[in-house]
Amino acid sequence: MMHQEQRQRTHDLLASKGIQRALFTSSNSVRWLTGFAPPIQLPNLFLGAPALVWYEAGHYTLVVLDGQDGLVADLQSASDCAVITYMGYTIQQAIASGDRLRETLAPLLQRSQAQGPVGVEVQDTTLLLQQLLDSALPTRAAITPIDGWLVPLRMIKTAEELQKLRENFALTDIGHEAARKAVQAGKREIDVWTEIHAAVQQAAGRRVPLGNDCVVGYRQNNIGGWPEDLVIREHDNVIVDLSTLAHGYWSDSCMTYYAGEPTAEQVKLHQTCAEALTFAISLVRPGLLAKELDQQVRQFMQKAGYAVYPHHTGHGVGVTGHEEPRIVPYNDVALEAGMVILLEPGAYFPSQFGARLEDAMLVTANGAEVLTRHDKSLP
Amino acid sequence: MMHQEQRQRTHDLLASKGIQRALFTSSNSVRWLTGFAPPIQLPNLFLGAPALVWYEAGHYTLVVLDGQDGLVADLQSASDCAVITYMGYTIQQAIASGDRLRETLAPLLQRSQAQGPVGVEVQDTTLLLQQLLDSALPTRAAITPIDGWLVPLRMIKTAEELQKLRENFALTDIGHEAARKAVQAGKREIDVWTEIHAAVQQAAGRRVPLGNDCVVGYRQNNIGGWPEDLVIREHDNVIVDLSTLAHGYWSDSCMTYYAGEPTAEQVKLHQTCAEALTFAISLVRPGLLAKELDQQVRQFMQKAGYAVYPHHTGHGVGVTGHEEPRIVPYNDVALEAGMVILLEPGAYFPSQFGARLEDAMLVTANGAEVLTRHDKSLP
Numbered sequence: 001m002m003h004q005e006q007r008q009r010t011h012d013l014l015a016s017k018g019i020q021r022a023l024f025t026s027s028n029s030v031r032w033l034t035g036f037a038p039p040i041q042l043p044n045l046f047l048g049a050p051a052l053v054w055y056e057a058g059h060y061t062l063v064v065l066d067g068q069d070g071l072v073a074d075l076q077s078a079s080d081c082a083v084i085t086y087m088g089y090t091i092q093q094a095i096a097s098g099d100r101l102r103e104t105l106a107p108l109l110q111r112s113q114a115q116g117p118v119g120v121e122v123q124d125t126t127l128l129l130q131q132l133l134d135s136a137l138p139t140r141a142a143i144t145p146i147d148g149w150l151v152p153l154r155m156i157k158t159a160e161e162l163q164k165l166r167e168n169f170a171l172t173d174i175g176h177e178a179a180r181k182a183v184q185a186g187k188r189e190i191d192v193w194t195e196i197h198a199a200v201q202q203a204a205g206r207r208v209p210l211g212n213d214c215v216v217g218y219r220q221n222n223i224g225g226w227p228e229d230l231v232i233r234e235h236d237n238v239i240v241d242l243s244t245l246a247h248g249y250w251s252d253s254c255m256t257y258y259a260g261e262p263t264a265e266q267v268k269l270h271q272t273c274a275e276a277l278t279f280a281i282s283l284v285r286p287g288l289l290a291k292e293l294d295q296q297v298r299q300f301m302q303k304a305g306y307a308v309y310p311h312h313t314g315h316g317v318g319v320t321g322h323e324e325p326r327i328v329p330y331n332d333v334a335l336e337a338g339m340v341i342l343l344e345p346g347a348y349f350p351s352q353f354g355a356r357l358e359d360a361m362l363v364t365a366n367g368a369e370v371l372t373r374h375d376k377s378l379p
Numbered sequence: 380m381m382h383q384e385q386r387q388r389t390h391d392l393l394a395s396k397g398i399q400r401a402l403f404t405s406s407n408s409v410r411w412l413t414g415f416a417p418p419i420q421l422p423n424l425f426l427g428a429p430a431l432v433w434y435e436a437g438h439y440t441l442v443v444l445d446g447q448d449g450l451v452a453d454l455q456s457a458s459d460c461a462v463i464t465y466m467g468y469t470i471q472q473a474i475a476s477g478d479r480l481r482e483t484l485a486p487l488l489q490r491s492q493a494q495g496p497v498g499v500e501v502q503d504t505t506l507l508l509q510q511l512l513d514s515a516l517p518t519r520a521a522i523t524p525i526d527g528w529l530v531p532l533r534m535i536k537t538a539e540e541l542q543k544l545r546e547n548f549a550l551t552d553i554g555h556e557a558a559r560k561a562v563q564a565g566k567r568e569i570d571v572w573t574e575i576h577a578a579v580q581q582a583a584g585r586r587v588p589l590g591n592d593c594v595v596g597y598r599q600n601n602i603g604g605w606p607e608d609l610v611i612r613e614h615d616n617v618i619v620d621l622s623t624l625a626h627g628y629w630s631d632s633c634m635t636y637y638a639g640e641p642t643a644e645q646v647k648l649h650q651t652c653a654e655a656l657t658f659a660i661s662l663v664r665p666g667l668l669a670k671e672l673d674q675q676v677r678q679f680m681q682k683a684g685y686a687v688y689p690h691h692t693g694h695g696v697g698v699t700g701h702e703e704p705r706i707v708p709y710n711d712v713a714l715e716a717g718m719v720i721l722l723e724p725g726a727y728f729p730s731q732f733g734a735r736l737e738d739a740m741l742v743t744a745n746g747a748e749v750l751t752r753h754d755k756s757l758p
Contacts, residue, residue, distance in 0.1 A: 027422075039605065043406075043699075045699055045700060045701050091689075091690065091691050091705075091707040091708060091709075092707075092708065092709060093709055094705075094709070094710075095705075098502055122505075122506040122507065123477055123505060123506070123507055124505060125505060125506050126501075126502060126503060126504060126505060126506075127501040127502070127504050127505075127506070127509055128501065128502055130506055130509070188584065190580055190581065190583075190584055190585055190586070191581060193580070193586065194576075194577045194580050194581060195577075197573075197576070197577075198573045198574075198576075198577055201569055201572070201573050202569065202570060202573060204569075205567065205569055205607065205608030206569055206605065206606070206607055206608065207569070207572065207605050207606060226418065226585065226586050227585070227586060228584065228585055229584030229585065310470075311470065312470050320422075320424055321424060322424050326470075326473075326474075328470040328471075329470060329471065330470075330471060330472055330473070331473075
């Protein structure tokens with residue numbers, strides 16, 4: 001019964017707002033509502049549109065390209081969610097996935113019994129879909145934009161999501177084990193990255209998309225970026241910030257490694273980041289405002305004598321890599337038990353060195369349960 | 380002057396159709412018009428929309444998310460193409476890239492001097508963009524859908540594109556060298572894949588997205604698919620079909636490898652595929668219809684006693700992995716000098732073994748120049 005709880009929460013929200021039917025077009029919403037997680041390493045050339053969910057009076061229909069049945073097998077046993085497919089690839093005629101999608105979706109809309117406005121995620125709704133809604137619904141209906149409505153619901157993770165996230169954090173732990181061994185003078189950023197990615201995929205037994213950063217300290221922007229062919233020298237630091245994508249969910253975690261012995265300045269910064277992270281985790285409890293947490297961690301780094309980092313202090317994670325609650329200066333959202341957040345203090349000296357350490361944690365009734373287990377100690 | 384020739388061809392087409400202004404929203408069109416090639420291995424969370432191109436009377440403006448200036452540096456020197464950016468990531472306020480995009484694009488549209496209908500790629504135009512066109516243009520203008528208009532223009536590659544494609548095919552050649560060594564009894568599909576990807580990235584010195592197939596012969600569907608943790612046994616074949624993405628362009632090429640000695644049946648099939656590919660390449664010349672080429676290669680395999688393959692005989696390649704000319708049974712498009720096509724005969728015995736060999740070639744005045752150089756001989 002993949003993601004049944006997500007659909008129940010959404011049904012409750014829509015019912016409370018008087019919405020009896022809705023079209024979800026954001027791929028994040030679709031993934032969260034159904035667990036449908038198509039591969040994303042290369043664009044699919046045969047899509048009429050990314051997968052969609054049509055909702056009507058407590059029942060959901062996932063509309064996906066054909067040939068992806070293996071990805072929706074679990075869902076097909078769910079009583080509240082049907083799956084329909086349309087043709088993409090064919091050699092018998094020109095690819096016309098948009099037309100095939102239209103022909104598949106129209107009868108579903110025409111059967112609509114519900115009354116009142118149609119909720120639509122308009123930001124990701126293409127003109128093709130808009131025209132289809134206008135023409136296929138039995139009576140022309142007003143559209144209520146519902147963009148972002150699921151974002152607050154997504155903050156509290158279900159047991160099923162926690163399981164996916166735990167498996168996923170275990171993959172970044174494996175990546176960090178490989179990174180610790182890989183960072184050596186003479187290797188390039190891309191060599192380190194390649195060893196990390198290989199270790200993650202070999203452990204998973206399948207392809208796993210990997211983000212985010214693998215940057216040597218002597219870069220001008222040494223906060224983050226994709227690995228290049230920059231050579232790591234003795235004493236250089238390398239910031240390795242990893243997100244894996246497993247079952248449609250993201251993970252995240254960061255560590256800073258050193259080629260050979262770190263310098264005294266690097267040791268001091270690394271230890272300060274480690275203390276800031278420990279301090280940050282100690283603050284986590286239900287009720288704490290995101291902006292208060294942000295402020296306290298920034299102040300910790302400042303008191304230790306470092307310029308405040310230019311990025312967020314942390315963020316939620318789930319079907320996207322950065323989501324609510326964003327741990328940033330403006331955010332009044334209060335932490336709640338069941339959220340999964342990242343915290344990641346750092347400091348950066350452009351073109352010289354830098355450090356960032358990051359852990360993931362589940363917010364619990366009493367505090368935080370740390371979900372990442374990578375070794376953050378100095379060599 | 381990145382992609383100036385593409386913009387000139389497009390201007391000529393639009394002028395011939397009486398279109399003085401147009402919005403290009405397909406990422407394939409944007410990449411082809413400008414060379415702008417953002418990384419695609421993970422979705423960008425801070426986009427208001429994928430990059431756009433606004434065209435007016437011979438001048439183009441690329442509209443992209445901020446922080447990607449490095450990717451558009453070459454373009455900024457082009458006299459016919461401006462670049463404007465809008466804010467994505469910030470810690471000072473909620474992410475509102477859609478609003479920022481709207482605020483950035485609206486003044487550009489309001490300055491429009493051109494008359495008549497607005498060409499719009501409607502299939503990839505979101506409601507947000509549609510509303511913006513309606514509200515920001517000085518006078519409400521009729522929309523002329525221009526989806527697919529660039530597809531025929533894209534078939535003939537420019538010198539600049541050929542250079543990108545040649546570099547890219549060299550990467551798949553490197554991948555195949557690694558695959559030939561990697562395929563051994565006891566390894567898994569994912570292990571082979573990981574060695575290929577590492578070799579490609581180490582040679583490129585940067586991250587390179589990699590497709591498509593790495594499948595052992597005893598799979599039920601042994602034509603294609605992502606590598607899994609299936610173990611390769613002695614005598615098993617592994618079909619390795621590789622696309623790399625470099626500078627926004629795709630490559631492609633396929634080879635079949637064997638763990639240890641291939642069986643007599645495998646040798647016969649492999650040699651037949653090699654002969655079919657040689658035969659196919661010998662047919663290539665300007666004026667040949669795609670469907671005739673398709674038919675002749677299918678017949679070659681049938682005459683050799685094999686069931687005809689269920690996929691295309693080949694396809695064009697460029698800013699997408701499969702594009703016109705599609706070498707398929709229905710297609711009346713004639714080959715022309717300057718096209719880059721793939722040809723890939725194969726045959727498959729489900730759950731047992733299969734083979735496919737694929738080369739890329741430039742169609743020339745006299746025939747074909749093969750662009751892929753991977754070793755397709757038996758071990």
